[in-house]
Amino acid sequence: MMRNMFSSIVRKIEWLSLWSGRLLSVLVLAMVGIILWEVVMRYFFDRPTNWAMESATMIFGVYMMGGGVYALLKGGHVKMDILYGRWPDRKKAVADLLTFPLFLVFFSILLYLSAKYGFESFAMKEYATTAWGPPLYPWKLTVPVIVLLVLLQGIAGFLRNLFLAITGEAL
Amino acid sequence: MDPLLITLIMFSSMFLLLLTGFPIAFILGSVGMLSGLIFWGPFSLELMYFATMEVMRNWVLIAVPLFLFMGYVLHESGVADDLFDAVVKWGGGLRGGLGMGTIVICAIIAAMAGISGAATLSMGVIALPAMLSRNYDKKIAVGLVQAGGALGFLIPPSMMMIYYAFISGDSVGRLFAGGVVPGLMLAGMYIIYIGVRCYFQPHMGPGLPLGQRAGLHEKLMATKALLLPGMVIATVMFCIFTGVTSPTEAAAVGAAGALVCAAVKGRLSWELIRKTSLDTLNLSGFTAWMIMAAVVFSKVYSGLGASAMIRSFITGLDMNPWVILLMMQASFFLLGMVMDDIAILFLCMPIYVPIIKALGFNPVWFAILYVVNMQMAFLTPPYGVNLFYMKAVAPDNVTIGDIYTSVIPFVLIQLLGLILLMMFPGLVLWLPDYIFNG
Numbered sequence: 001m002m003r004n005m006f007s008s009i010v011r012k013i014e015w016l017s018l019w020s021g022r023l024l025s026v027l028v029l030a031m032v033g034i035i036l037w038e039v040v041m042r043y044f045f046d047r048p049t050n051w052a053m054e055s056a057t058m059i060f061g062v063y064m065m066g067g068g069v070y071a072l073l074k075g076g077h078v079k080m081d082i083l084y085g086r087w088p089d090r091k092k093a094v095a096d097l098l099t100f101p102l103f104l105v106f107f108s109i110l111l112y113l114s115a116k117y118g119f120e121s122f123a124m125k126e127y128a129t130t131a132w133g134p135p136l137y138p139w140k141l142t143v144p145v146i147v148l149l150v151l152l153q154g155i156a157g158f159l160r161n162l163f164l165a166i167t168g169e170a171l
Numbered sequence: 172m173d174p175l176l177i178t179l180i181m182f183s184s185m186f187l188l189l190l191t192g193f194p195i196a197f198i199l200g201s202v203g204m205l206s207g208l209i210f211w212g213p214f215s216l217e218l219m220y221f222a223t224m225e226v227m228r229n230w231v232l233i234a235v236p237l238f239l240f241m242g243y244v245l246h247e248s249g250v251a252d253d254l255f256d257a258v259v260k261w262g263g264g265l266r267g268g269l270g271m272g273t274i275v276i277c278a279i280i281a282a283m284a285g286i287s288g289a290a291t292l293s294m295g296v297i298a299l300p301a302m303l304s305r306n307y308d309k310k311i312a313v314g315l316v317q318a319g320g321a322l323g324f325l326i327p328p329s330m331m332m333i334y335y336a337f338i339s340g341d342s343v344g345r346l347f348a349g350g351v352v353p354g355l356m357l358a359g360m361y362i363i364y365i366g367v368r369c370y371f372q373p374h375m376g377p378g379l380p381l382g383q384r385a386g387l388h389e390k391l392m393a394t395k396a397l398l399l400p401g402m403v404i405a406t407v408m409f410c411i412f413t414g415v416t417s418p419t420e421a422a423a424v425g426a427a428g429a430l431v432c433a434a435v436k437g438r439l440s441w442e443l444i445r446k447t448s449l450d451t452l453n454l455s456g457f458t459a460w461m462i463m464a465a466v467v468f469s470k471v472y473s474g475l476g477a478s479a480m481i482r483s484f485i486t487g488l489d490m491n492p493w494v495i496l497l498m499m500q501a502s503f504f505l506l507g508m509v510m511d512d513i514a515i516l517f518l519c520m521p522i523y524v525p526i527i528k529a530l531g532f533n534p535v536w537f538a539i540l541y542v543v544n545m546q547m548a549f550l551t552p553p554y555g556v557n558l559f560y561m562k563a564v565a566p567d568n569v570t571i572g573d574i575y576t577s578v579i580p581f582v583l584i585q586l587l588g589l590i591l592l593m594m595f596p597g598l599v600l601w602l603p604d605y606i607f608n609g
Contacts (some may be wrong), residue, residue: 024450031423056233060229060236061227064227065463076454077197078457082554084191098191102197106204110220142473
């Protein structure tokens, strides 16, 4: 009963994280393509673009921060495992439960801040003050979405640990 | 509040949390956040958003995912196997030849991938069993794979130097150039050690029996496979060092070149792209949050006046600058025993770099000393990254004890290298000066 409820929530969140990763991972090819285009245009046609560097930087921002969701799903965030690595799984789960509030507070505050600045930018229809001058607000609005996804994946991990700590079985 | 007390609180809570297995990025972030909130005020929380933005719009850091991708693609297209094949053919007859060749491979892999450990993993799988089956002593075989793998951060491209540039504002090109001579020097020292040791003690690393040695034709065929990846590396270096493109653009050129390599070898597939791009995303995502969190930590730390206090304290100490430099090196080494190299970089460098500049030392030189120092950290327990990699891939008859003792001669060589680089800064600075001031 409890198992079903937990696992259905966890599975939904992890599905979301996995797909965010699959979609974002393609962006590395987009960055390679855009920057390559700029190099080719500059050296072979002597026509440097005014948008390549900026758009690649914007893609990069979303890609890097958004990658944190996938890294969290895959356990890619490095931890020091001198002690931790030797503990049995259930003890690991308890330790993770104890540090979870720090994670929760950190990303909740970041969610609030990024949403605040994102909507501020949206409300004034902020544009970049460069020659190309793309709109900045859609880009800034991706930040709260990313932070929300990180937060959700963190909660999925929390539920896994909680189940393991209570029942002694992996979800 | 007394900066000394703040230092004590921030760092001790960080070390305590490290023991719980909480990811290092989140430790730095939450300790920074809470210290800011308690000692500075609620407005300091805004720093968290600005730190995120600082990472998200950084043109220099774009090189990170691109170089990672280039390394993964070259790796997946089987370059390491080709390299080792060539080494067996060319060096097999020599005493210690496979070992010396493996170091050369590690240096080449270091020039393809900007991370440490890439070479340890692939050589641990390919070269180690091959050496053991040819009766190499397991101590020397296990040790040299780890030492060679640690070259990844020294020989450009190097992630560590991109992060350093992000903090110190030095040029990535200069830092990359600074790593070339020390990297080749260390590789050369390993090769001399292996060659001399195996020459006088042939049981450590015997040559192949005459019948199994390759002929010239075979040797040349094996070398042909290396032409394309070699050209990719050469192009990237050429672009960076001649200033034809920025390091970031060179990284994109390299990534595209790696894809071409894979295609020519017939290895390019959706599966390869899917795997390499997900691996790249995983490491990039981790790095991004580590940097973001470390920026929060160090901004709060300096905002509370603690960095300035430490700085004026140290520069005010009427002490020989070299003593301070040595103390910094010792602190890297000690932290390296318990912490991740990226975390150490982001914790220490915002404090150390201004001091180094105030003392009149060259920041590029200091960066290289740091990287060499971290190579020792990779090989020394308890938190030795390459030791973990080795444990993961080593054959069953190699014990943890073997792994720990095997690195001792190589750590001593690294220490010797570090001392040489300290005594003769020209070894580091000659190339960047020649390229960029020439």
